[in-house]
Amino acid sequence: MNRENTFKSSLKDSLQGYINEKQAVGYSFAKGISMLRQFDNYLCSLPQNTTELTKEIVLEWTKRKSFEATSTQLGRISLMRGLAEYMSRMGKKAYIYPKSLVTVNRYSYTPYIFSKKEIASIFYACDNFPASKESPNRQIILSLVIRMIYGCGLRISEAVNLTVSDVNLNEGTIFIKDTKFGKERLIPMADTLKKRCREYSILVLTGKSDTSYFFPSPFGGHYKSNTIYGLFRKVLWAAGISHTGKGPRLHDMRHTYAVHCLKKWALANRDMTNCMPYLSAYLGHEDLRGSQRYLRLTADLYPDITSKVEKNCSWLIPEVNWHETY
Template sequence: MDKFYYSVYGPLIEKFIDLKKSLGYKYQGGSLVLVRFDRLAVLRDEPEVGITKELAQTWGTKDPNETDSTWYIRIEIVKQFSLFLCHLGYTSYIARLPKFNCSYVPYIFSEQQICALFSACDKLQLNICSSRSIVFIVPALFRLLYSTGVRISEALSLLYDDVHLQERYLILRSCKNGRDRLIPISDSLAEVLMDYLKYRDYYNGLKGNGSGHLFISREGRPCAIQTAYVWFRKILRKAGIPHGGKGLGPRLHDLRHTFSVHTLSKMATGGLDLYYSLPILSAYLGHKSISATEKYVRLTADMYPSIIENSNKLCPYLYPELLTPCDHETN
């Protein structure tokens, strides 16, 4: 295995990452941050294990072109590593996290906008000259994202053998939290995927003996996230939905947020109390805790205030009024 860590902290960084992975985290981003921290330790020729205040402050200096969120995350990761070192008996300075106020609010599509998106998808035309085009997967892919709330990475990682349309479920493997999960799908989504698979298999010469990834280009290659995003921007334009520019959205991930809000709304409208619906939605989304799902209560209240008002009449102590908390969360 290639060695990535060369400082005195190297072996302990590897143990720390192994611990994170054993707890279910993929920790790819964290590993890259710690590679950078290891390089700083090498440049400073740190003689022994134990993060000093000076080292922590040097690490915590914000780069000129660094975003607030990136700055905050890398300080948080090394803070966790410091706590790990202290637990092992190495005295290390525990840095204070900087104040970070996120201004991003998830974009929740209206039901009319979702219909417009799907209509725009269905009007796309296949360019027969491009073997790398993914245009034929777009209608099914975007319907899957909205109908299930799965992350775009999870959707594009789906394998042909993990799609069980007769039984109406999908198997998602190696998700964000390091766990596989099984999710049921609706009859209408199953029909969409059946139609897509007929075309996919016939075009690629598989004729019912499909294999590999579910969403592939005309030449059989898996679709990349960036490619899906490019088509998402095209569909937004065709649907007449404005985009605020880089970092302002709507984003592909907002289809997941929209699914969650619309699902809460439908469950509440159907008579299911939010107290019971939150755990159901949390498990379906693959969240580790209900706290990661609670933000959708406020988003639902913004779009459907009468639902929350009716819930508060039944149990006002369960859902206190939320002002405007940060929603940079990408769960």
């Protein structure tokens, strides 16, 4: 819903203009809008109005609160930097938060890598997930979404946003667009996954002319990422895999795909120097750094193949930790 002119602070025109610019280039910007409304309320609470985005205002609003995660603070900093850059382009005075002031440990999260046995248990739990009167195709959709994330290394947002035209059932490919780093890519599916997609299409999409989404919600639009994540937690319990709020997480299925792929290549004595760019492109990483970290994790998890990994690509293995957003 477009709620223009609901900002009340002295920077209301700049806030709305920034939103319009982001949406004009294809971003839904829902989270950004929510944060800008909080910022607008903060501005209204100040004793004096200002038409400038001053350094004092930016630093105070982006200050980390004692109860919040660093990533939450970084979200505010990124938003303020984007707003300031927009205002500067419009000829208005704005303090741009220097990137050099922020040190981000992007790899503090250690992903959970599922074993082959656990993956099989997850698939079994998905296939036997209870039906729902409100969403009669829920278990069918859940089963295929989870297999796509693991079988193609997708992000959950990439999976649920797929349209019918993005999934080529004849060629067995998936077209990924509007991604995290803006990298469109064409992903080939395994024959078994292609077969499942064809069967799914007959069961769920036949006669559905009212939707363009491959995973349609019975309430309109497509299944949401949070909905699938909530269902995945129930799947983990059904599969006998204990978890807490810190993991395993749905995104770990993507991490698992990458590590299992590297393990397979290492055991086959593949040249990792040549393979890594393919994995990076397949996963839609911004550069090779995201994919290189899987090498260290692969070597750490499977000591029996460490020598093979280090022999082929020791210079590629970084000494780093992890972060869940890859």
